[in-house]
Amino acid sequence: MKRILRSVLLSVVLLMAVFTLTTTASAKRVGYSYSKLPKAILGNWYAYTNFGYGKKKIYKIHISNNNLRKYKKHKIYVGSKALKTSKYWTATQTGKIHGYTWIHTFGWQQSAGDGDYYNLHKFGKHQVLTLAGGAGVWVEGHYYKNKSVAKKMGQHHYPKFSYQP
DSSP states (O other): OHHHHHHHHHHHHHHHHHHHHHHHHHHHHSSOBOSSOOGGGOEEEEEEEOTTSSSOEEEEEEEOOTTBOOOOOOOOOOTHHHHHHTTOEEEEEEEEETTEEEEEEEETTOOSSOOEEEEEEEETTEEEEEEEETTTTEEEEEEBSSHHHHHHHTTOOOTTOBOOO
16 A cells, blocks of 8 residues: 555655656747836737637736746746745737737746737737637637727637647
8 A cells, every 4th residue: 555655655756756747848948038028018808709708808918917927947836835836827929820929928936828918019900909818819809998898899710820720
């Protein structure tokens, strides 16, 4: 019984080490790390959608530099130390994905997952903030600077972005 327990604990420790090393390596490889996001992306943004269920409504997000840290190599903690630093996040610039440059965000203590991606682009006369996620950088929604434009544009699909069916 002790031998099985030791094997399980050793496996868990090895998996945690792999996730920690993978996170550090992938975060290091991406591009420029932000200490402050570009001013154009900051503030309130609105989308009019139902995210695939229920009735459509206006959703608001607020983008700020609160708790943003410029990336530096750091240890991924587990337990109470992780809770103290989990409020922080970091953002880096990507190369071209689907023809667009993105801001890639992830939690300071994130040890798995792809994080979130933000793209600010002008389509026609509207600034559009696109949120995406997952390994395929799939669009989760398009956000606009005011509610009336968000309601007018709804769930409009723009060229080159990847949408899940």
